[in-house]
Amino acid sequence: MHALHKLLLFHLLTSLGRDALGGKIINGKKAPENSMLYMASLQNSRGQHVCGGFLISEDFVLTAAHCDIKMILAKVILGTHSLKEANGIKRSIAKRCKHPSYVDAGKGHDIMLLKLSGEVSLGKRVQLIELPRYGTEENQKCEVAGWGLNKTRGTSVNDLRVVDVSIINRRVCKRKWRRLPDNVICAGGYNTTKGICQGDSGGPLVCNGKAVGIVSFNHIRNCNYPDYPNVYTDISKYLPWIDNILQQKNC
Structure with a gap:
């Protein structure tokens, strides 16, 4: 290079x-309101959007490993397409599971699972x-x-x-x-x-x-x-x- x-x-x-x-x-x-109901906003402790993610089980969100550099992620917002609305479903992050081979995005393995503090109920607002x-x-x-x-x-x-x-x-x-x-x-x-x-x-x-x-x-x-x-x-x-x-x- x-x-x-x-x-x-x-x-x-x-x-x-x-x-x-x-x-x-x-x-x-x-995005239409009834679409992409798996989308998650990953936010810092001040409520600022940092990264995206997506729900793959009732208590795990999949995202990129580099999103949590310096452990800045604090919570996950689900069930809303608008970050202005206060009616999103909030969960704190109980555990961060970065791929063991991850070093930085340029070297690959840029994948991480976030275990939520509690399961999310699936329905009209949230889907896997x-x-x-x-x-x-x-x-x-x-x-x-x-x-x-x-x-x-x-x-x-x-x-x-x-x-x-x-x-x-x-x-x-x-x-x-x-x-x-x-x-x-x-x-x-x-x-x-x-x-x-x-x-x-x-x-x-x-x-x-x-x-x-x-x-x-x-x-x-x-x-x-x-x-x-x-x-x-x-x-x-x-x-x-x-x-x-x-x-x-x-x-």
Whole structure:
């Protein structure tokens, strides 16, 4: 990797908060209220949105491991698409289960399970999302959702937004990301005006109604697409690890 790419990746991996890895939704639309009922807002102790996540069991949310740098996450909000409303279902975080091989997003394994302080009742406001048993296919149409910035150095939004993206061939992705980690999916952000931006790491890449990926990183502080493919953790590669934690309810 030449010097410029090294510098960009270094800054990408050390950014936090609103300038963290991953991103908000670029050129998307407001998500319908009765959709994506598995979405979670991960917040700090001051009630500020830090990352996205998604409910995969009544007491576990799946997200990106880098979202909890310096242990800033404090609570999870479910059951609402608007961060302005006070009627969301709140849970504190009882346990953080980062993948044992995780070091930083640039090296992969960017996946974490959060055990909630109490189970969430499923119903009209909250639902689980199913995980895949297989990987994705090139050009497959998917979607990604999140809260916040809608352009580079833009303003945050309070309502959940969603955008359609397509799976990118790994060889094409690797030509742009010279040190692409193993076990990742590339989708959106390249040869398109749609993708993610800063501040919404941990949200799901959803294909055919299943969460196949977790928002991991994009090009540092630059959402003026097309430039670099967006990178997601490939959930299908971590199913045994996930299943074991869900069964044991511990890590």
